[in-house]
Amino acid sequence: MIPGPIEFEPAVMRAMGAPTTSHVAGDFIETFGRSLEMMREVWLAPSGQPIILAGSGTLAMDAAGANLVEPGDKALVISTGYFGDRFAQLLERYGAKVTLLKAETGDVVDPGLIDRTLARDSYKLMTFTHVDTSTAVRVDPKPIGMLGKKHGVLTILDGVCSVAGEEIRQDEWGIDVVLTASQKAVGVPPGLALLMLSPKAIGAFRFRKTPVGSYYSDFTHWLPVMEAYENRKPSYFGTPAVNLIAALEVSLAGILREGMEHRFERHRNIGRMFRDGLKSLGLEMIPVREEVSANTLSAPYFPAGTDGPAFLSKVNEYGIILAGGLLPEIKSRYFRIGHMGSVNRADTAATLDAIRLAL
Amino acid sequence: MIPGPIEFEPAVMRAMGAPTTSHVAGDFIETFGRSLEMMREVWLAPSGQPIILAGSGTLAMDAAGANLVEPGDKALVISTGYFGDRFAQLLERYGAKVTLLKAETGDVVDPGLIDRTLARDSYKLMTFTHVDTSTAVRVDPKPIGMLGKKHGVLTILDGVCSVAGEEIRQDEWGIDVVLTASQKAVGVPPGLALLMLSPKAIGAFRFRKTPVGSYYSDFTHWLPVMEAYENRKPSYFGTPAVNLIAALEVSLAGILREGMEHRFERHRNIGRMFRDGLKSLGLEMIPVREEVSANTLSAPYFPAGTDGPAFLSKVNEYGIILAGGLLPEIKSRYFRIGHMGSVNRADTAATLDAIRLAL
Numbered sequence: 197m198i199p200g201p202i203e204f205e206p207a208v209m210r211a212m213g214a215p216t217t218s219h220v221a222g223d224f225i226e227t228f229g230r231s232l233e234m235m236r237e238v239w240l241a242p243s244g245q246p247i248i249l250a251g252s253g254t255l256a257m258d259a260a261g262a263n264l265v266e267p268g269d270k271a272l273v274i275s276t277g278y279f280g281d282r283f284a285q286l287l288e289r290y291g292a293k294v295t296l297l298k299a300e301t302g303d304v305v306d307p308g309l310i311d312r313t314l315a316r317d318s319y320k321l322m323t324f325t326h327v328d329t330s331t332a333v334r335v336d337p338k339p340i341g342m343l344g345k346k347h348g349v350l351t352i353l354d355g356v357c358s359v360a361g362e363e364i365r366q367d368e369w370g371i372d373v374v375l376t377a378s379q380k381a382v383g384v385p386p387g388l389a390l391l392m393l394s395p396k397a398i399g400a401f402r403f404r405k406t407p408v409g410s411y412y413s414d415f416t417h418w419l420p421v422m423e424a425y426e427n428r429k430p431s432y433f434g435t436p437a438v439n440l441i442a443a444l445e446v447s448l449a450g451i452l453r454e455g456m457e458h459r460f461e462r463h464r465n466i467g468r469m470f471r472d473g474l475k476s477l478g479l480e481m482i483p484v485r486e487e488v489s490a491n492t493l494s495a496p497y498f499p500a501g502t503d504g505p506a507f508l509s510k511v512n513e514y515g516i517i518l519a520g521g522l523l524p525e526i527k528s529r530y531f532r533i534g535h536m537g538s539v540n541r542a543d544t545a546a547t548l549d550a551i552r553l554a555l
Numbered sequence: 556m557i558p559g560p561i562e563f564e565p566a567v568m569r570a571m572g573a574p575t576t577s578h579v580a581g582d583f584i585e586t587f588g589r590s591l592e593m594m595r596e597v598w599l600a601p602s603g604q605p606i607i608l609a610g611s612g613t614l615a616m617d618a619a620g621a622n623l624v625e626p627g628d629k630a631l632v633i634s635t636g637y638f639g640d641r642f643a644q645l646l647e648r649y650g651a652k653v654t655l656l657k658a659e660t661g662d663v664v665d666p667g668l669i670d671r672t673l674a675r676d677s678y679k680l681m682t683f684t685h686v687d688t689s690t691a692v693r694v695d696p697k698p699i700g701m702l703g704k705k706h707g708v709l710t711i712l713d714g715v716c717s718v719a720g721e722e723i724r725q726d727e728w729g730i731d732v733v734l735t736a737s738q739k740a741v742g743v744p745p746g747l748a749l750l751m752l753s754p755k756a757i758g759a760f761r762f763r764k765t766p767v768g769s770y771y772s773d774f775t776h777w778l779p780v781m782e783a784y785e786n787r788k789p790s791y792f793g794t795p796a797v798n799l800i801a802a803l804e805v806s807l808a809g810i811l812r813e814g815m816e817h818r819f820e821r822h823r824n825i826g827r828m829f830r831d832g833l834k835s836l837g838l839e840m841i842p843v844r845e846e847v848s849a850n851t852l853s854a855p856y857f858p859a860g861t862d863g864p865a866f867l868s869k870v871n872e873y874g875i876i877l878a879g880g881l882l883p884e885i886k887s888r889y890f891r892i893g894h895m896g897s898v899n900r901a902d903t904a905a906t907l908d909a910i911r912l913a914l
Contacts, residue, residue, distance in 0.1 A: 201575045201797055212798055213572020216560045216744045218876050250746050251610045251771065252793030258771035289770040379794055385575045387609050387746045387796035410769035411648045412610065412617035432881075434611030435738055437746035437799075438560055439571055517577050522791075 197547050198519040199329050199357060199493040199534030201379040201386050204443075205450060208384060211443040219438055220430035227445045228425040228436060234448035235392060238382075239359065239374055240456060241366035244392040247415070247422055248444070250437040253356040253377025256389035257286055259413040260323075260352050260373045264397065266406050267291030269320040272313060272349070274305050276335055277328030278523050279354055287323070290409040295319075301526065302331060302484040307339045314347040320400075321350035321372075326358035330522040332495035332532065333483050334362065341369040350400055356380055359390070360451050361492040361536040363460040372397040378440060381463075381492055381536040383447040387440045450538075466535050466544060467491025473548040477555060482530055492536035495521075497529055499555065504528055507554050514550035556906050557878040558688050558716060558852040558893030560738040560745050563802075564809060567743060570802040578797055579789035586804045587784040587795060593807035594751060597741075598718065598733055599815060600725035603751040606774070606781055607803070609796040612715040612736025615748035616645055618772040619682075619711045619732045623756065625765050626650030628679040631672060631708070633664050635694055636687030637882050638713055646682070649768040654678075660885065661690060661843040666698045673706040679759075680709035680731075685717035689881040691854035691891065692842050693721065700728035709759055715739055718749070719810050720851040720895040722819040731756040737799060740822075740851055740895040742806040746799045809897075825894050825903060826850025832907040836914060841889060851895035854880075856888055858914065863887055866913050873909035 217224045228248070235246035249255055261283070265271065271292040273284040276299045284294045297313060299305045314322070322344055327334050337353055344351035352373040355364060359374060361381030366374045371394070378388035393401075401415055408414040417433040424431030451459060471481065471494055479496035483489040498504050504520065508531060511518055519534070521527040535544055576583045587607070594605040608614055620642070624630065630651040632643040635658045643653045656672060658664045673681070681703055686693050696712055703710035711732040714723060718733060720740030725733045730753070737747035752760075760774055767773040776792040783790030810818060830840065830853055838855035842848040857863050863879065867890060870877055878893070880886040894903055 198577050198579075200794065201577065204575060209572050209574065213568050215568065216563060216738070218557050218878075219560065219745070220557075220878070221876060249610075251608075251614065252796070254793035255610065255771045258769070261770070286770045289766060289773075377794065379575070379797075385796070385798045386578070386794045387799055407648060410617070410771065411620070411645045412614045412769065413771065414648075434613035435559065435736065435745045437611070437744070438738075439744045440746055440796075440799075517580060519577075519579070 197516050197533050197535070197543065199532055200377070202383065202534055202537040202539070204383055204385060205447065205538050207450070208443045208447045211446045212385060212439050214439070214442060216438050219436050224438060225425060225428055225430055227442050229428050231441055231445045231448060232422060232426045234452060235390065238448055238451055238456065239364060239366045239392045240368065241374070241392045243367055243395055245398055245419070245422065247391040247393065247418055248436070248441060249389040249418065250387060250434065251389040252386060253389060255413065256356070256375035256377060256391050257283060257354060258410060259389065259391060259415070260375050261286045262290050262408050262410040262413040263401050263415045264321055264350060264352070265290040265292045266404055268293065270295070270317060272297065272319045272322040274310060274322065274324040275299065276304055276325055276331055276333040278330035279328050279356065280325045283323045283354065299333070301523070302333060302482045304333060304335050304488050307343065310340065311343055314343060314349060319347070319349045321352060323352040323354065325354040326362055326364070327490040327492055329357040329493065331482050332490045332493050333488050334490040337364065337371060338369045341371045344372070345370045350397060357490065357492050360459065361463045362490070366392060378444060383451065383537045384440060384443045387437050388444060463491040463536060466539060466541065470494055470535050470544045470548070473544070477552055493532055493534045495530055495532045498531065504531065510554035511550045514553055516547050516550040556875050556892050556894065556902065558891055561742065561893055561896045561898070563742055563744060564806065564897050566809070567802045567806045570805045571744060571798050573798070573801060575797050578795050583797055584784060584787055584789055586801050588787050590800055590804045590807060591781060591785045593811060594749065596811055597807055597815065598723060598725045598751045599727065600733070600751045602726055602754055604757055604778070604781065606750040606752065606777055607795070607800060608748040608777065609746060609793065610748040611745060612748060614772065615715070615734035615736060615750050616642060616713060617769060618748065618750060618774070619734050620645045621649050621767050621769040621772045622760050622774045623680055623709060623711070624649040624651045625763055627652065629654070629676055631656065631678045631681040633669060633681065633683040634658065635663055635684055635690055635692040637689035638687050638715065639684045642682045642713065658692070660882070661692060661841045663692060663694050663847050666702065669699065670702055673702060673708060678706070678708045680711060682711040682713065684713040685721055685723070686849040686851055688716040688852065690841050691849045691852050692847050693849040696723065696730060697728045700730045703731070704729045709756060716849065716851050719818065720822045721849070725751060737803060742810065742896040743799060743802045746796055747803060822850040822895060825898060825900065828900070829853055829894050829903045829907070832903070836911055852891055852893045854889055854891045857890065863890065869913035870909045873912055875906050875909040
């Protein structure tokens with residue numbers, strides 16, 4: 197019950213363990229092509245360009261930053277935790293001048309402040325985190341997407357702990373990049389970085405005047421590969437992670453069988469019921485109110501006087517693995533529980549029970 | 556029978572398909588730690604620092620280049636094919652001034668020329684490709700390692716198509732970086748970039764004055780993670796590719812059970828016998844003589860007048876998948892057969908038979 201790697205469907209694991217085909221064999225070309233197509237449906241981004249890379253979620257952030265930033269570009273980073281802060285460091289590495297708007301722990305940044313900040317200077321892009329895995333704070337992407345459009349600023353949404361769990365409508369909300377990693381709500385073991393680029397993001401990439409700072413992340417190499425596979429032709433830059441992509445095809449097909457609307461609703465219900473359960477045990481949450489609480493994970497403080505590591509290992513004795521804190525400022529004071537992907541009410545009930553017993 | 560992804564052992568595939576544990580769970584920490592330790596034995600690099608990253612073989616090249624090059628550094632690239640040329644582009648991306656020594660197609664660069672070139676200028680590093688997957692040309696790393704020591708130049712060996720197949724003795728031969736990808740002779744599905752750094756390479760990295768050009772590849776983030784897991788402690792920068800690392804543990808253990816000396820010898824024997832077989836069918840090889848021929852793959856020209864794609868699909872009808880050409884200059888004139896990892900004489904005999912029938 198950690199916030200990724202989550203538990204994966206048996207059919208996904210069978211694809212992981214099935215014989216590896218050639219990356220240019222007909223069956224794999226079909227698998228890669230279909231995975232790219234299904235990503236558009238899961239992201240609700242019919243006009244988007246999907247990209248699948250071998251690497252962790254950090255690579256997805258790296259690729260977004262490296263390909264859209266040129267030295268001297270101004271970037272606004274909206275941080276609701278560890279991963280927001282990471283985006284600031286990452287963009288600076290590629291030469292961006294970063295302005296950081298950091299929320300109070302457990303809260304979000306006021307959209308009015310974002311609006312005023314964007315009005316004061318000419319930013320090229322803005323990053324924000326849908327659900328920061330370190331705090332379980334959920335940002336509403338819709339108004340931020342609108343602010344990006346209003347000010348002509350590219351919007352990059354870190355959806356690592358949200359895509360295929362929290363509601364995302366990339367096209368409708370006008371967000372230029374939505375990125376994630378395979379091991380979260382997408383439901384595939386770790387090792388794939390996944391991105392969806394709007395036509396505007398592609399345009400900004402093609403318009404750059406300097407080479408991309410990272411060789412491996414450079415879309416110049418990868419875009420022709422994605423286009424080729426989607427047109428059912430082999431292509432090569434780096435060898436794709438064949439088994440992980442086969443697992444991705446299976447998982448995306450399962451997600452679409454469930455249906456995005458149902459899936460969003462299921463995550464909302466599970467998230468709300470689980471928070472109610474935690475609160476009924478007297479636990480206080482990092483997110484300061486319901487509207488900024490993630491539905492994919494929860495992050496409660498330990499009750500006063502609790503020995504955190506002892507508590508977590510007690511929960512473990514009841515068959516449940518939970519995660520410790522991640523945000524440096526309060527790392528030892530809280531813990532985290534993932535509830536995304538193919539999680540169900542029995543999982544969350546067993547988790548609540550283990551927490552109650554350990555307390 | 557393509558030169559990667561190769562066929563993998565059933566036990567490796569079982570590890571791929573086994574339930575994914577948390578990346579900070581005790582059993583996975585042990586798996587990660589043991590994999591790092593076994594890499595040293597496979598690379599014959601007792602003093603080396605192993606690194607395991609989620610990504611393709613290109614990421615391993617990227618990490619070597621990005622971490623060791625600073626803008627303005629002089630780099631000598633010895634190219635025996637497509638992947639040698641790629642290293643030149645990659646190092647230039649990170650600001651290196653590259654001198655390219657390009658072998659005639661099918662041949663290697665004369666070590667005397669390398670020696671004289673190194674003497675004429677002050678190079679920081681030199682890259683070379685053990686087996687270039689595009690040409691099946693094999694370079695002898697030992698004299699080049701010695702030239703690196705003689706001239707005080709860091710040596711980076713692209714071992715993507717060689718590590719755990721061709722003879723490599725990293726410590727003894729004094730090579731500073733030996734890198735590979737999981738899906739070749741290491742015997743694990745694609746998705747892991749693997750590197751081994753000498754103490755001198757680590758020293759050069761720590762001595763750098765500018766930040767690493769790529770955020771994702773930056774060893775500043777990864778070295779503490781590798782050290783932690785080897786000390787059986789959890790750590791985090793990006794989520795490790797849990798199932799691939801579990802598969803790596805199984806494969807490395809199998810490689811060490813076979814023993815490195817036996818494994819080198821087996822690859823030499825299979826390579827020699829397979830080349831003899833191809834020659835007996837009247838095929839001419841890209842490598843111009845035995846001493847520069849890889850033992851992990853072969854690259855014969857099509858006989859004059861052969862319709863390449865028709866030939867390869869005919870071979871396919873006999874149950875064998877082979878790879879087409881990759882070197883742009885002669886791409887349509889040759890094909891490639893991998894024979895590495897758990898390949899045996901029955902595989903190569905069946906392949907020769909299919910080629911003979913298709914011809």
